[in-house]
Amino acid sequence: MTEPNDLPASDDPALDPARRQLLGDVAALPGLPGVYRYFDAQDHVLYVGKARDLKKRVSSYFQKNHGGTRIGHMVSKIVRMETTVVRSEAEALLLENNLIKTLNPRYNILFRDDKSYPYLKIASHDFPRMAYYRGSVDRRHRYFGPYPSAWAVKESIQLLQKVFRLRTCEDTVFNNRTRPCLLYQIKRCTGPCVDFISKEDYARDVANAERFLLGDQAEVMEQLQAQMMEHAEAMAYEKAAEIRDQLSALSLVLHQQSVEDNRGGDTKDADILAVKVQGGRACVNLAMVRGGRHLGDRPYFPTHVEDATAMSAEEMAGRETQPAPEVQVLEAFIAQHYLDSSVPPLLVLSHGVDKALIEALSDQSGIKVTAQTMPREPRRAWLDMCIKGADLKLTRLLSEEGSQQARTRALVDALDLEAENLDTFRIECFDISHTAGEATQASCVVFEGHKMQSSQYRRYNIEGITGGDDYAAMRQVLTRRYSKMVAAVEAGTGRMPDLVLVDGGKGQVSMAREVFAELGIDLRLIVGVEKGEGRKVGLEELVFADGRDKVYLGHDSAALMLVAQIRDEAHRFAITGMRAKRASVRTSGSRLEDIAGVGPKKRAKLLQRFGGVKGVGDASVEDLLSVDGISRDLAEEIYRALH
Template identity: 75%
Template sequence: MAMARERVLAEVAALPGLPGVYRYFDINGQVLYVGKARDLKKRVSSYFQKDLGGTRIGVMVSRIARLETTVVRTEAEALLLENNLIKTLNPKFNILFRDDKSYPYLKLVSHGFPRVAYYRGAVDRKHRYFGPYPGAWAVKETIQLIQKVFRLRTCEDTVFNNRSRPCLLYQIRRCSGPCVGFISAEDYARDVRDTERFLLGEQQQVVDELQAQMMAHAEVLEFEKAAELRNRISALARVLHQQSMDESSLSAAGREVDILAVKVAGGRACVNLAMVRGGRHLGDRAFFPTHVDDATALAADESSALAEGDAVEPLNAEQQLAVAEQQVLQAFMAQHYLHSTPPPVLVVSHAVDKALLAALSAQTGVKMVALHQPREQRRIWLDMAIKGCELALARLLAEEGSQRERTRALVDALDLAIDNLDTFRVECFDISHTAGEATQASCVVYEDHRMQNAQYRRFNIEGVTGGDDYAAMRQVLTRRYAKLAELVSSDGPASVAPGSKARLPDLVLVDGGRGQVTMAREVFSELGLDLSLIAGVEKGEGRKVGLEELVFADGRDKLALPPDSAALMLIAQIRDEAHRFAITGMRAKRASVRTGGSRLEDIPGVGPKKRAKLLQRFGGVRGVTAASVDDLASVEGISKELAEDIYRALH
């Protein structure tokens, strides 16, 4: 470590005074921190020129064994590279927002009679796009409104081109029926223009024009048409009323706004993003970053320990919270807007660095302005976003607190020697099949107080008698733990880092009673693994939920937990997730096997009736494939010659 530190200091001394990005690594090659600098030499040197002991940043600096830097041309390029590396490397001391799905848009598809559609993905110039929207529900809600007020079609072009009579949407007055010529191209184009203006925020102008059309129809005694327009205006007016917006206080640019509120508490953070498009508040979405505790503490230390000039007074608790929230907000802005088109106006709960705005503007091509203390309507929007942020964070902390208590209750109930609850790992197995067909096993993982979906695994069970759950359990446990047992026996348990996917769990649950546990005990004995890891979840009296009992492989007595036990609730949650995951996999496998019946359809002489008899007799295509010629010929209507043809076609 001392030699590594000497190399790092030599590299720091040779750094250029240019903009760039730096990366710190520990002695194991794990990335600790990614940062950007206007002057690499000045910035990186500041970490090593002062005594930072006793602070979070001091802890990080003491672990630095290697340094990497990349020189760029501008601060905007440094910002882009920094956030790309943060997402790629997942450093411990950086705030990280997980990539979400791309935001959805409302699309007006180019056509003689354009249709309105939900869209998610990269936009192009061929069609008109409106958004982005905070979620699918916001897009679908807007489409429903467009159907009510402007009656644009939503059907695919293939449907539109082959209609001979109007569909149900026309009957319920949600479409004007352009597919069968019930509206002229000119009138439909007018409705499309009104839709575009409405989505761009010109709602009042659209209402005024609809009212003028209604009066014109009334004057020539076309009262039915006038009544239709009246109903459209009423539907549109209700939406405008729900927005509760003072339009006179908004400029044209003020109709495209993102509102960002941040809150940090309990070691977690929340950024609430609310979107306003065309003057309409479309809703909000909460984001929860990781590494908040380490990263925000590091930022607070940096603000004082790395400050230039004389010593700076240490920050009090309120100031540290403000710095943390500002850091979280700026991290979100950098990671969220670099690869998207931001609105020109951001309303933010905390002041943000002007250099960040300049870099984002340079990168995205949109001149961005951040308003920290807005007034009038924007103030209302910000207050709404702040309240939503507080509620979302409180809900998250409550859920995590409840789940943590469940973890602790399970560890205590089983008397497990667990030092760190955050690394407590449970793997649960279940077998699923339909009368022996399409047997699959599932393995789900519970760690860090939540289900780890990315670590779930399914196992196709082969070479066992259909319906033999014990043999299936033996196979899946052997496949899961054989290599892991070799690793643990050769290198020792201590060599496998906590939290690693390649380590033995602290508890193995199998869905079943003594039979399944006996099979698991045999597998673990053969592999030389600890039998105390295994517990079976046995159905209680009457197979009622809440009366489950735990059966242990090491000879301990059965354990019946109270129905209201937090430990039992967690066990049921994990077991039910394993059951769900196994069933969905089995059904997908079964469907793929059964659709293989098309192989029978291609055989000359095998019609629907004979195919049905074969599948019924042998339980599916797999059974037909496994049958001999004589077995096939024993089915009513299948001759010896046809049986031979079927056998040859399937082998």
């Protein structure tokens, strides 16, 4: 029998070669800090972990029988591992979360954030402008943020317009104005474009705005107060009244949004984090305070929560107490989120986290980061609001997911489909879109895992058919997509959808049936969504390719709601693609005006000769030469400009 602290013998003949190699690698590990990765037979990453002692931590996974637990299920899949030795536990923590974000392991809590944070930008200029900005920063300009949402940036810009009246117009507009715009008339700009304010005075307003954004509101108000008194003493009462209005607006904002420190200072920059775990899902709600102003909150919903929290018994074995799932989720968020974004000096947390994590953040950022879990007023009020937000957003997510799962089940039951696992039930839906035969496109949208999978959407340009022939377009897109898919299935690298929806009735279904019959695909997969009487929403009927009678599900049917949702998404996706293609064609044609040597007369001749913009774009150099007044050099220039 294996001793509790010993590994199974790596030379046991009962073990397969891969397992013997794995156990040999485990036995050879050093007792140093590092990061380890487990891989399955398909070379997919199962888990990424960190350890103060690699040998001790990794060995613990193989020293006992974990039974049918999630840990046991994972360990049974491991065929190889990789390790990286680092100098400290803090380095291991940072590397671990970098790898988690890069490799997307199955048994780790994973936070995805595909959107970069927006900033408020003050562009470098003699008269700097304020602007909403998202992207990489340029050192020539000043950036304030990040902000949790676009709305928060725009709200801040509106506030600064009211108080400091800085311009927001593009430089091209600014350089060509001869009279002030509407923003000047409504006292949202001081009119620097027409020299209604001196460079020095405008620079002072910019400096005050920057100080305000940095949290130095008291200093700004003192300066404004002094300026108001100077104007009043000089009997410049209109200017004094303007500054009085600025002070009033600032006072109102500060009263509503400032966060006063209970120790006598001001909390200028802080992030407030609250976590809620329920029903196998989790929400981390992040609220931001910048420059003493509460900028709003933003929810994050991690994946793999159930699998990852089940790993805590092994991964957290070195701690005196096992952390709750909420703590694990919060620690994962802090580690992953602040790898790619700046960390403020204060984190107000709903749950306490490992001190080593906060120390690692301090080392990485170069600033002293403090975590506070038991704040007093008014930070307590901000934390309570954040906790409530996390609770509401997770409840809404669970409600939405529950209704989507119910709709999937309703559709499977209504169509009497065989679905072993609803979580992997896959629907693909097709729609054809064009305008009078121009810019025909087919769209394919995918529903899987109880939600639309936008990353798997595809558009197909339809060519070589008569304009407006939707049947031929449907034949082409289905043939192109499923001929490749059949080959992938035969090669063992793909799978067919469980249901294929086509937007249309008997005609479209008949065309889909022909394609599937030629490719040897089960006809039961095809369902057409036929408009009901008067084309009214809720009266749609389902048409089948295998000869079954049409089915009307009922206007309040959960199954019909799902079909309508997917069909409408396919239509939306096709329409946007068609419009973009059509706009591209027309925009390309409009570039005729920008080609040197093509004046109004030659442009008119070209359009008349080829029947419009698209015809000119499709013409060859030889075709262009046939137009009166078009030389070979000009024809080649036109062709280059439009291709």
